Amino acid sequence: MDFKLKWLAWEITRRCNLDCVHCRSASSLKSPAGVWTLERAKTFLNDLAGFASPVVVLTGGEPLLHKNVFDIAAYGTAKGLRMALATNGTMVTDNTCQQILKSGIQVVALSLDGASAAVHDNFRRQPGAFDAVIRAAGLFRKHNIPFIINSSFTKRNRPDLEKTFMLAKELGATAWYMFMIVPMGRAKEVLDELIGPEEYDRILRWHFEQEMKETDILMRPTCAPHYYRLVREWAREMGIKYRRRSLAWSTGGGKGCLAGQTIALVDAFGEVQPCSYFDKSAGNCLKTPLSKLWYSAPLLLRMRDFNSYEGRCGACPYIKVCGGCRARADVLLGSDLDEDPMCRYIPPGYEGGLRNPLD
């Protein structure tokens, strides 16, 4: 596997005007903004463009709260990087859309966590948040800005999952990425709301059947690495070929978990994490440039050493196509090299059983 950085989430501010139940960075309006001045951001982008050419997703918090968000995007674009923006949609106006286009941002990601105001606003703890997403999607369509929709689920909004997918299609999204919350940030407070492994597999089966017949919107579960095992098994059982369409702007590639292998997150304070849901720092890129950390930080190197994985993942023939969620192993089992507790597969010859604290 080629360990080039291909996708980077960059939290340019920790502040957010919402206070969502599941927020991985526990952002709110009271959060500190972080350290990313325009000058620091430019220095960072110079280093980044010098060693990699990833998609760079400006995120937060709410990135539109950063006064230089479009200067940062324009600078990245000028450096030849493919810039993207992830927003909760509440601050999007005609003027925002014009600036998105002017700064060279190529795609926007919106979050939609339910098919009605009642469900989405409850999840986001903000009346009006749903209407804001619908309005933002309309503005993106009007300005011909491609957008994708990310939807996160727990038991709370699970009943809306299929309807949320249909709504993403109706809104004109180019892709829909479904995500089962990884417990970090505020999501740690709602552990009992997390969807367990059996239900997770049922949802993935629905996704597979939908994906096989879908010709319009692109879809893929985000951070469900064992989906790559399941689709192979299901396609084999059904005697069909799993038809993969190329994805737009996702972290996905030929393998399930890419944390620290081809993707990373840089947080509002410069800490580098293997992915957005992995609460460990590989080092701070304000002290050591990312170009150096990427090839030397022990945490990142560990993610790439599949032979060091443990438990069922360590014994699994699918290790190179799946890899198991390292963040879930870390939070739920206490080691980032352990097995992914959301997967129910027992590899041939493996003598242990399943260990899932959520069951």
Ligand code: SF4
């Ligand atoms: S045991 Fe681990 S590597 Fe194997 S399919 Fe499950 S999560 Fe993936």
Ligand code: SF4
């Ligand atoms: S560690 Fe988990 S959340 Fe992070 S990239 Fe891998 S599958 Fe996704």
